[in-house]
Amino acid sequence: MSTDALTLLAPLTGWVLPLSAVPDPVFAGGMMGEGVAIEPADGRVLAPCAGTISQLAKTSHALTISSDAGADILIHVGIDTVLLNGAGFTAQVREGQRVAAGELLIEFDADRVAQGAKSLQTVVLVVNGDAFAPQQFGTGRVEAGVSPLFHVAAVGQGKQAEAAAGEVLQARATVRHGGGLHARPSALVQAAAKPFAARVEVRFGERSAKAASVVGLMRLGTDEGDSVEVSAQGADAAAALAAVVAAIETVSVAAHAPVAAPAMPTGVQHGPRFAGVCAAPGLAVGTLVRLDHGLPELAETPAGADAEFTRLADALAHVRGQIDAMVHGARSRGHTQEADIYSAHLALLDDPELAATAENSVANGMAAGAAFRQAVQVQADELRALDNPLLRERVSDLNDIARQVLTQLAGGKLPEPTLAERSILLADDLAPSELTRLPRERVAGFVTAQGGATSHVAIIARAMGIPALVAAGDGVLALPAGREVVLDAAAGLLDSQPEPATLAEARQRLALLQDERERRFAAAHDPAVSRDGVRIEVAANIGSLADAQDAVRCGADGVGLLRTEFLFLERDSLPSAAEQRDSYQAIVDALAGKTAIIRTLDVGGDKSLSYLPLPPEPNPALGLRGIRSGFARPEVLEAQLEGLLAVKPLARCRILLPMITDVAELVAVRALIDTIAARLGVTERPEVGVMIEVPSAAVLADQLAEHADFLSIGTNDLTQYALAMDRCHPGLAAQLDGLHPALLRLVKLTVDGAAKHGRWVGVCGALASEPAAVPVLVGLGVAELSVGAALVPQIKAQVRELSVDQCRQEALAMLGLPSAQAVRARVAANWPQA
Numbered sequence: 117m118s119t120d121a122l123t124l125l126a127p128l129t130g131w132v133l134p135l136s137a138v139p140d141p142v143f144a145g146g147m148m149g150e151g152v153a154i155e156p157a158d159g160r161v162l163a164p165c166a167g168t169i170s171q172l173a174k175t176s177h178a179l180t181i182s183s184d185a186g187a188d189i190l191i192h193v194g195i196d197t198v199l200l201n202g203a204g205f206t207a208q209v210r211e212g213q214r215v216a217a218g219e220l221l222i223e224f225d226a227d228r229v230a231q232g233a234k235s236l237q238t239v240v241l242v243v244n245g246d247a248f249a250p251q252q253f254g255t256g257r258v259e260a261g262v263s264p265l266f267h268v269a270a271v272g273q274g275k276q277a278e279a280a281a282g283e284v285l286q287a288r289a290t291v292r293h294g295g296g297l298h299a300r301p302s303a304l305v306q307a308a309a310k311p312f313a314a315r316v317e318v319r320f321g322e323r324s325a326k327a328a329s330v331v332g333l334m335r336l337g338t339d340e341g342d343s344v345e346v347s348a349q350g351a352d353a354a355a356a357l358a359a360v361v362a363a364i365e366t367v368s369v370a371a372h373a374p375v376a377a378p379a380m381p382t383g384v385q386h387g388p389r390f391a392g393v394c395a396a397p398g399l400a401v402g403t404l405v406r407l408d409h410g411l412p413e414l415a416e417t418p419a420g421a422d423a424e425f426t427r428l429a430d431a432l433a434h435v436r437g438q439i440d441a442m443v444h445g446a447r448s449r450g451h452t453q454e455a456d457i458y459s460a461h462l463a464l465l466d467d468p469e470l471a472a473t474a475e476n477s478v479a480n481g482m483a484a485g486a487a488f489r490q491a492v493q494v495q496a497d498e499l500r501a502l503d504n505p506l507l508r509e510r511v512s513d514l515n516d517i518a519r520q521v522l523t524q525l526a527g528g529k530l531p532e533p534t535l536a537e538r539s540i541l542l543a544d545d546l547a548p549s550e551l552t553r554l555p556r557e558r559v560a561g562f563v564t565a566q567g568g569a570t571s572h573v574a575i576i577a578r579a580m581g582i583p584a585l586v587a588a589g590d591g592v593l594a595l596p597a598g599r600e601v602v603l604d605a606a607a608g609l610l611d612s613q614p615e616p617a618t619l620a621e622a623r624q625r626l627a628l629l630q631d632e633r634e635r636r637f638a639a640a641h642d643p644a645v646s647r648d649g650v651r652i653e654v655a656a657n658i659g660s661l662a663d664a665q666d667a668v669r670c671g672a673d674g675v676g677l678l679r680t681e682f683l684f685l686e687r688d689s690l691p692s693a694a695e696q697r698d699s700y701q702a703i704v705d706a707l708a709g710k711t712a713i714i715r716t717l718d719v720g721g722d723k724s725l726s727y728l729p730l731p732p733e734p735n736p737a738l739g740l741r742g743i744r745s746g747f748a749r750p751e752v753l754e755a756q757l758e759g760l761l762a763v764k765p766l767a768r769c770r771i772l773l774p775m776i777t778d779v780a781e782l783v784a785v786r787a788l789i790d791t792i793a794a795r796l797g798v799t800e801r802p803e804v805g806v807m808i809e810v811p812s813a814a815v816l817a818d819q820l821a822e823h824a825d826f827l828s829i830g831t832n833d834l835t836q837y838a839l840a841m842d843r844c845h846p847g848l849a850a851q852l853d854g855l856h857p858a859l860l861r862l863v864k865l866t867v868d869g870a871a872k873h874g875r876w877v878g879v880c881g882a883l884a885s886e887p888a889a890v891p892v893l894v895g896l897g898v899a900e901l902s903v904g905a906a907l908v909p910q911i912k913a914q915v916r917e918l919s920v921d922q923c924r925q926e927a928l929a930m931l932g933l934p935s936a937q938a939v940r941a942r943v944a945a946n947w948p949q950a
Contacts, residue, residue, distance in 0.1 A: 126258035151241035155479035176205035218261035302333035303463035308363035314350030388613035395574035398583030400561035403536035414485030428484035516547030636909035640671025653900035676902020677880040696759030742775025809833035817869025831881030853936035854883035867897035895927025
């Protein structure tokens, strides 16, 4: 028997469907073997490989070809076609005949067979699964005799050979995710199963789901602490089983706020007042704006299967690109929760069951829009039927995806709402993409008839600081737009006809809050000097020219981190050195004399560029990231350094190098800067700093400081590498705490190492923006905090209230504490306002 994998060509022209879409339980359940189905576009069946016809049905509707490698491939045309007694079928081969790949095997009259059979879907299976396993299935439209359909490998020739094909491995797993297998944990399980060829299923009670299906996993209706059974079958079953069990048992805490007790029963109207559930606390007075998000009108008459398949594929690809951009945008802004939510939306969009249902409907004559709408409705109805309210709330995520896909299919955009200066949005329900696309400054709050405090839009509202009331009942939808209302989300109330006294009181409370913000803003341009006379620089993290202008407006002392990825995203080619120079110069000019720390391109890991392919890596987070990608693609790094060296005055431009691990890398970049500067005739040299993102850099801070002008700690990556926890892993978010004592010790090592050579240390990671971390970082000797521009006034005000001497004493004591929780408790005891 050959040890090489066999590639099967498509035996028919048509569209590939998963077996689960076949309307026959024997085939759909894999009882006859593993493989795929094809919705045929014509009536010709060709040999998928060279071999011998080992079986031909008397009715000519099915045959088995034994390949030269020994794999037995069954081709069965249509469902229940045996009942036609051969009518419409003509065999072009006989049993025992030797055939070549692409040779004609069967012809059939598609119209005649379709009239008498349950379905024309043709299954292509490997029936001797004890010896061979199918892998790497094709998708979409295939051409007979041309397109690869799938690969067949002898058992033991797959990725790993721990399990024999046909053998089912089983294990039990306990769901450790807060709220059970809802969208993000299900996406995590899907991602764990994706690299493996093995078929993995999860069973809970009488329900089962493929690990590849996010909605299927949610449909199980599990909760935290439930025990599920996991089974895997295939060449790499053992590895797949272990990966999926580990994903299910990953401890995570759902990012759901505790539901505040409402002032009265929710969904109830008492006169002009509506009670609901507080999804995000806060007070707002504003104009009621209806957000009626109806679906676009779509053609119900198909333009032909080929055209409809193409339209559906194009729409899905477009929406996938949009959501992927949302993920990258959220990550670039440091909004991890928002990025995780949109990553879960990507997983929902890529759900094989959703795609199979829609494609099956298109193949059966339905228009693309109607097919996708129906497929989403089926999954949404299944989630609504569950007892778990958290999972029921994921229906809004499915509807959000449907709205985007259907809008794309309709060839346009949904009409934009007309917003007031301070709008309180009113909707039946609200989707994450609907909220984040609106201008934040015009959204004072929102109220929904449906929804819950654990919905994804509620999580985003809390992160954005937007007061939100959900589950207010259908009665709220009768309110006319344009009236002034008071939303007290913390109390769980919407007052749709506030008395003058109520309005006055709400406005007074808002005025006091606004006065405090204005006091901070008025002082934002002053230095942040502690009570005992120590100045701390408070700079801004930015990613565009507009961000730089915001930084100046908010009083930032400079730019502590310019993420240059904005120049490389959403384009098809690399920006030239001249284009980069113009962008950097515009930002430096906008800072009006303040300094910009500009980080060189940081791609790899969770950040990728389609036109800058890097080699596939088993662990991208430990591969070509940061400066390593620059060394791997030196022309990219050289063009960026050339653009930076052209900025004037160069003294206002500092270069920051990401993911440096030791001195040799820093020295190499400095030498490259000298070479490029000599070529350009530039005699001045910019300051060059190192991002402390990996533990080795913190440990070697004294060596790096000898060759660097400053050090800047990227706490996001430093935390993930020090704690060995992927920062993009939704299941580990609760444990990934930058105030862990191990992190604090690395910060102290960095500060002490830099001090040996008179260098200063800043923090540009998310930890600098966290009020609880500010006194700790200041106490450890950090001289600069770089935060989001809007937070500059608040962080400066906080620094002015601190005694650096007290911060130093407490921070040193915290180095000996056992956990991040203990550190936070001590911070709360010493600085309650933090």
